Amino acid sequence: MTERKPRAARRGRPRQAEVARLAGVSQTTVSLVLGGNKQGIVIQEATRERVLEAARTLGYVPDPAARRLAAARNNLLGVFSFTATFPTAVEHSYYRFLVGIEQEAAARGYDLVLFTGSSSGGAGAGAPGALDRVRLADGCLLLGRQVPAEPLRRLVADGFPLVHLGRRDEPEGLAWVGADYATASAEVVGYLAGLGHRRMLLVREDDDAPASADRERGFLAGLAAAGLPASRGTVVRTARPAAELDAAWLRARYAEGVTAFVAEETDTGDAWRALTTAVARAGLRVPDEVSLALLGSPPADLAGEPEPTGFDIPRADLGAAAVRLLTDLLAGGERTSAALVTCRFRPGATVAPPARPASP
């Protein structure tokens, strides 16, 4: 008469009560044995064995929701992405991150929850309350820029462990892991200077993303380190590089003694594209007459071209670092709120010593 009539089909997923029955102990004991027994309650080895055996027999796996509800943890890390990274041209960037995330998570004994509709940029990410789903996991990795501020703020305020991939200062207290663009950019400048370039230019888009600012900072630091001057025209900001950086412009700079042009990587790769086009139209040869460098990776459609000198963002490392930070937060909650990973210098084939002596 007291027949169990579950509301939703239970799929035969065994619970602790079943394990307990099989082992001839109470549900509490099962919880104690399987949960690591942080209370230090003494349990006989034989009993422990019986419970473990029973659990194995039944294929018991704790219910994450229940666990969560009872204020424990799941060994689940969330991954939530706000940009439409999955199926588009930028897809590899997401995948690379994922590879690093996956490996590090595995190493630390966590499984991953991919919050869908987030990575495909579909309805999911924008829907109200979408971000709240991450509360199922113990903590969550965030990627992308278009983060809805308000829900995020609340999550952070509630103390939910979150780590953003990429620098992000927005909600106070949000942890992040970024690439060290500044150092890598300086390194590229150093390389150019070492080859003998005395005058070089940075082309960047006209926004104020931290990533752009960091690169400019590094670029200028690199110049300073090499003892090279920076004038007004050393950093070129343009919203429409394709239109403004034409052959004439490039020739003019070349005539002024500029022998190396450096572009920042952007979503579209437009700065780099404009630069290569302009050089070609100006009839200058790379790298014999003009050296070109790219502060990041080339756009996918330019894969066939000669490899640009510059640096690569170690996406996998970045993902791994983010997982490390997140699990640290979970473990003890150091207030370690940020970390930088270093980019790898890429020699490439677009840089050579300047052909003619630099003008004064």
Add this chain to the structure above:
Amino acid sequence: MTERKPRAARRGRPRQAEVARLAGVSQTTVSLVLGGNKQGIVIQEATRERVLEAARTLGYVPDPAARRLAAARNNLLGVFSFTATFPTAVEHSYYRFLVGIEQEAAARGYDLVLFTGSSSGGAGAGAPGALDRVRLADGCLLLGRQVPAEPLRRLVADGFPLVHLGRRDEPEGLAWVGADYATASAEVVGYLAGLGHRRMLLVREDDDAPASADRERGFLAGLAAAGLPASRGTVVRTARPAAELDAAWLRARYAEGVTAFVAEETDTGDAWRALTTAVARAGLRVPDEVSLALLGSPPADLAGEPEPTGFDIPRADLGAAAVRLLTDLLAGGERTSAALVTCRFRPGATVAPPARPASP
């Protein structure tokens, strides 16, 4: 005295009870109002408004864990992989699957759990009980061949919803989604025949994977459909294609009137590799003198080569189809246990009409 002393800091997140108090109703009513009230219980508009207002005021957000606990489902689909697919050369195959899986899962309102250590082929996949972790999800997708039979059998026996990507007959009752290699292979043969080829060969590795068998079946069916004969030597089985299929062998076949060589895709791509190498060494030109076709995708390292004629496995579609099947199983459990997705023909550049009339 009855002061609330939560075990884990409650982070000040409001719950339904708080909303209820503020609105002057019961927690049940709040749940009813906010939960969509699927029971059709009548609630006065004024009350509804008050509740909504209160919820808004407090910034109430339902706790997903509690919600899932109460509803006895997680809205979680698992993804478990047995092969070391993640960081290796074959990585794209895994990624492609994932793209399709992700999109379809998102469309159906499921999140994904990536069981780690499975896809990275690390300790995870092999460890005892590793497969049991999937019970955390409502159902699970399986990829890879090296599936531990016993745990899998139990899962299936327990009625846990599982779908394997790729054909698989092993444990009776396991659902799967595969690519229709047979039809696609026949199509390639038909294409060759249509161009005038009268004698062609299939090179396959010496194992009995369903995938290989299907291709052979399709190949032979294609021949039959074109009214072409198949003799003993029409299908070449070899465990070491690189060694056995040398220039001499190829020249001999060519002398016999074979104008088209077809290779099956394998993990390593060795059959295709051997074929192209042999043709080159034999001094024959592709596709002018000899046509080559590949039943599948070329290995990644041969990406620069001319695109092989053949077909592509629609991995994303396959992933999506698998999710569809799995969610159907979850929803009502049709005993739909298998599905095939069709492969896309790829014209490529390694096939042309035979240069000389086919010998009898």
Add this chain to the structure above:
DNA sequence: GCCGCCAGCTAATGCGCATTAGTCGGAAGG
């Protein structure tokens, strides 16, 4: 004038687990 009924709620219960108070049968102590 009593019954039944219905609209509009509320009380109670359980999901699966972790945790906190016991409980119980001895062994040690006096």
Add this chain to the structure above:
DNA sequence: CCTTCCGACTAATGCGCATTAGCTGGCGGC
């Protein structure tokens, strides 16, 4: 011989929500 204590568990409780049984007060019907 009775109290204390301890080892080894178990009973009970609550997490936040959904769901299912009520419960209540008014109104129409006969």
